[in-house]
Amino acid sequence: MKAVGVLIAIALALALQTTLARFLVGGTVALDLVLVVVVYVALTSGPVTGMLAGSVAGIIQDTLSSGVIGIGGLAKCIVGFLAGAIGQQFIVTAALPRLVMFLGATAGHAAVFMGLYVLLGLRSFPAPWAAILSQALGNAAVGMIAFAIIESLPGMAERRRVRRRM
Amino acid sequence: MALLDIRQRTGYLFMAVIIGHIILISAQVNTERGVPLLEAVTFGAFAEVQRGASSMIGGVRTSWDDYLALQSVRSDNEQLRNEVAQLQVALQQQRALAQQSRTLVDLLKLREGTKLDTVAAGVIAGSASPDFRTLTIDKGSADGLRPDMAVIAPAGVVGRIITPSARAAKVQLLIDRNAAAGAIVERSRAQGVVEGTGGSLQLNYVSGTADVKSGDVVSTSGIDGIYPKGFVIGQIESVERVAGAFGAIVIRPAVDFSSIEAVLVVTTPPLSGLEGPAAADEGAVAEPTARARE
Numbered sequence: 202m203k204a205v206g207v208l209i210a211i212a213l214a215l216a217l218q219t220t221l222a223r224f225l226v227g228g229t230v231a232l233d234l235v236l237v238v239v240v241y242v243a244l245t246s247g248p249v250t251g252m253l254a255g256s257v258a259g260i261i262q263d264t265l266s267s268g269v270i271g272i273g274g275l276a277k278c279i280v281g282f283l284a285g286a287i288g289q290q291f292i293v294t295a296a297l298p299r300l301v302m303f304l305g306a307t308a309g310h311a312a313v314f315m316g317l318y319v320l321l322g323l324r325s326f327p328a329p330w331a332a333i334l335s336q337a338l339g340n341a342a343v344g345m346i347a348f349a350i351i352e353s354l355p356g357m358a359e360r361r362r363v364r365r366r367m
Numbered sequence: 368m369a370l371l372d373i374r375q376r377t378g379y380l381f382m383a384v385i386i387g388h389i390i391l392i393s394a395q396v397n398t399e400r401g402v403p404l405l406e407a408v409t410f411g412a413f414a415e416v417q418r419g420a421s422s423m424i425g426g427v428r429t430s431w432d433d434y435l436a437l438q439s440v441r442s443d444n445e446q447l448r449n450e451v452a453q454l455q456v457a458l459q460q461q462r463a464l465a466q467q468s469r470t471l472v473d474l475l476k477l478r479e480g481t482k483l484d485t486v487a488a489g490v491i492a493g494s495a496s497p498d499f500r501t502l503t504i505d506k507g508s509a510d511g512l513r514p515d516m517a518v519i520a521p522a523g524v525v526g527r528i529i530t531p532s533a534r535a536a537k538v539q540l541l542i543d544r545n546a547a548a549g550a551i552v553e554r555s556r557a558q559g560v561v562e563g564t565g566g567s568l569q570l571n572y573v574s575g576t577a578d579v580k581s582g583d584v585v586s587t588s589g590i591d592g593i594y595p596k597g598f599v600i601g602q603i604e605s606v607e608r609v610a611g612a613f614g615a616i617v618i619r620p621a622v623d624f625s626s627i628e629a630v631l632v633v634t635t636p637p638l639s640g641l642e643g644p645a646a647a648d649e650g651a652v653a654e655p656t657a658r659a660r661e
Contacts, residue, residue, distance in 0.1 A: 248377055248381070249377050249380060252380070252381055252384055253384070256384050256387075256388065260391075269392055269395045269396055270391060270392075270395060271388045271389075271391035271392035271395070272388075272392055274388050274391070275385065275388035275389065275392065278381075278384050278385065278388060279385070282377075282381050317392070321392075321396050321404070322399070323396065
């Protein structure tokens with residue numbers, strides 16, 4: 202059931218991402234909604250789920266893009282795993298830790314993603330820092346909003362508490 | 368403990384997923400040479416496996432071959448020994464042929480260097496008795512050989528025909544005890560008669576006033592009616608004087624009678640005594656004829 206929910210979330214993120222992308226092509230702000238979903242799933246479900254979610258989402262994203270299939274999947278897999286592991290070790294329910302998590306996840310994803318492309322000689326990313334920073338801020342903002350919206354849904358907080366007690 | 372197990376499983380799963388992604392990426396990425404990375408890595412890794420397997424198989428094969436080689440080394444050794452023996456025999460045959468060729472060449476030179484008519488013949492047998500020094504040659508009366516024809520070799524005088532048959536002839540060697548020839552000392556022109564002693568030669572009937580000493584070369588004088596003039600008989604080895612007269616004058620034969628393979632039979636009778644190769648430098652000999660004894 203959780204897997205289905207994750208897949209639906211990924212599908213919605215991809216649909217929204219592809220819908221918004223045409224409006225953000227020429228802009229300075231680039232969002233990765235799929236990454237936001239992966240980090241969210243990892244923080245709420247643990248490293249394994251985060252890892253699998255990141256793999257599936259990244260591969261689908263790669264498939265839909267013109268890049269090498271697997272690089273985005275690998276990057277999101279690592280990010281999902283690390284985010285889930287950190288979320289298990291530390292309390293990240295507060296706003297600031299979540300913000301840091303989204304910023305760090307975006308930076309880590311960019312590092313792995315761009316690093317692999319550069320390492321394989323497939324693409325070059327001259328001066329990527331501004332893009333990475335803007336994306337990190339945008340992802341963090343979207344993620345923070347997403348957390349806030351989801352947790353504000355009726356009974357969501359209670360269900361989470363029960364789930365943690367179990 | 369349970370948490371540790373979960374973490375370990377998670378780690379394994381994470382590594383598996385990572386490897387899966389790497390494989391997926393490698394399947395699509397080409398190397399600088401245009402080969403897919405997965406193929407290159409897989410091929411490279413498998414090539415190392417193949418290399419190791421090949422080395423191992425090669426080692427086993429080499430060891431097996433060495434073992435088989437050791438197994439067959441005995442028979443090979445035996446075969447090689449046989450081949451070496453056969454080659455040695457062949458080599459000896461070749462050497463004999465070469466020696467025979469040299470002998471024939473010398474004979475040919477001798478034949479061309481003399482004005483005499485000769486018949487070349489090969490030695491096919493030795494003497495039947497140690498008391499007689501004879502040879503048997505492969506030419507006989509059918510080839511024009513007659514008794515008392517001189518037999519010569521490139522080194523010097525050999526003997527004379529004593530018994531010709533149709534296709535063979537017996538040759539009495541000059542060293543035979545019953546053989547003799549008219550001789551002359553080339554340096555002093557002293558004449559005498561060379562007689563066989565069974566193993567060497569002895570110069571007899573030399574005037575006591577003649578100048579004869581060791582080292583002088585003795586050749587045929589041609590006065591015996593058998594041997595043409597000027598053919599080398601031998602070299603004086605020792606001179607013995609007794610009461611003003613010569614005793615024994617020993618001559619070492621010029622021909623090695625034990626190694627004669629081919630000879631020339633002089634078919635022209637020595638009428639003038641000027642037929643030999645050294646006759647051009649010498650004057651006529653006016654000495655009594657020394658007849659060869661049978």
